[in-house]
Amino acid sequence: MIRNTPVLTGRNLQKRYGRVVAMDNSDFDLYPREILAVIGDNGAGKSTLIRAMTGAVQPDAGEIRLDGQPTTLANPQAARDLGIETVYQNLALSPALSIADNMFLGREILRGGVAGWFRMLDKPAMRKQAREQLNTLGLMTIQSIDQAVETLSGGQRQGVAVARAAAFGSKVLMLDEPTAALGVKESRKVLDLILGVRERGLPIVLISHNMPHVFEIADRIHVHRLGKRLCVVDPKKVSMSDAVALMTGAVQPTPEMMAG
């Protein structure tokens, strides 16, 4: 594939939690219009990496660049303002709020004119857009858009989080295990959605333990091991069992893979 400047890079990222090293000099590269899968064992530090790249966690050291420019992401809002949209592993939904409220949390549609100055909500518009967005995901098993998120099943919640991120992402879409709780049909919808988002021109980061999914849609696979990027492999050149062997440490990567 064409190697132009990466959209998002991380260099020598570090993060410690007490004595646990969650990120140990990790690198990260995301190129335009690609689907980058991130795979690794439980506890390898994949989520920590994504949280650092989206302002949810402040790395202790290292550098993040967006479009080649050094960037500090002071909080998740800073990343969102730059168009980086994320589905976190724990979903980050407010259980007692409705689906529509959750979809627009932090960027509500406000009414026009004087009402807007007082930050009054345009609830009909929010309901309508939320419903449309969920429809594209085939999540209309949901009874009402005003239903509290806590009344949804785990998979439905995941669908709401994915729909929210896909709707608002304008630069990068990050998905931390977006299909972990989804059924076969719903997973397929999410994969289709990811491909659709790529059509819109956005690069996507997909963390997943589901190797068939990863090998089906990823352009490159970032293998994460023991808090750092071990190597990057091409799914067309490497088999699933090779990837799993790399990820678990059963084999060492070749120098070509190490180059990223």
Add this chain to the structure above:
Amino acid sequence: MVMSQTKDDFEAGLSKASTQVADFSRRRGPLERVQHGLHANPTLVPVMVLLFGIAVFGLIVGERFFNAFTLTLILQQVAIVGIVGVAQTLIVLTAGIDLSVGAIMVLSSVIMGQFAVTLGIPAPIALFCGLALGTICGIVNGVLVALVRLPPFIVTLGTWFVFEAANFIYTQNQTIRAQDVEAAAPLLQFLGRTFHVGGAVFTYAVVAMVGLVLLFFYILNHTAWGRHVYAIGDDLDAARLSGIRTTKMLISVYAVAGLICGFGGWALIGRLGSISPTSGYEANIQSITAVVIGGTSLFGGRGSVIGTLIGALIVGVFAMGLRIWGTDPQWTRLTVGALIILAVAADQWIRKASA
């Protein structure tokens, strides 16, 4: 190829997949249905308790209780708790608690009085200063909770004593007499004025309380700020990851609560006529009582200001009813205590509906 093989294997059936929407309406037992109904409408319990209370006292005490004058007298008596209760509800919705609301209210009223009566500052300016001080007190609480990250209970326990002591030090424990307030700054007593509608007697404080409750009901449900209050109380981390600036948001909630307490200080002057640093301290416990009986969850993220108003009215109805009936006032306290425990037990039960 391995991958396409896998895909064909387990997704082959998808093309023929039913497009029928899943149906979750499995049969629920009657008790479970009540639980879910209450989960969707948590103010339903307090409303029923209030109606029950009015009905019971209407039956056993009769005319002496069930007349326009007495019922509106209850409204007058709960006006201050209702106003401060709005502030308390905001804080509790963020999963906090504010023990300093009474102290802020009294401090604000004292500033209004001292400025207007003792210093001779025009009453509207003195009023504004009192409200501003209330807001500042709220901001102090908010900064300690949100920035310094201390537990709200501890922060407001501390500021309760600090504000109370500051109040006594500043006033040297002097009361401003009602006739002095009336002569120098009648505006400060405005909320205590009454008007009649048939046999019913209202104070402007009652109107202010109802107006404030409706205003905040609207704000909490129909503005971005209001939804964020619920979101930070529901799950602070999720709210932060959703891009809400939680620190700023929390401070703003405490600031607004402080402003409302300052407003409560104005109502307090109307109620008492005079301005005393020793008045109104029980407002913190009374407001928490109203919030809890009103069905707002102490765990945050669930509840409403309407519930708090109903909660305050429940206490008012039981207090008035039992007094007219001629029982020992301790029965009122006993009843209120039992209601608090019942309300929290009901909250726990209702919350299980979502699990």
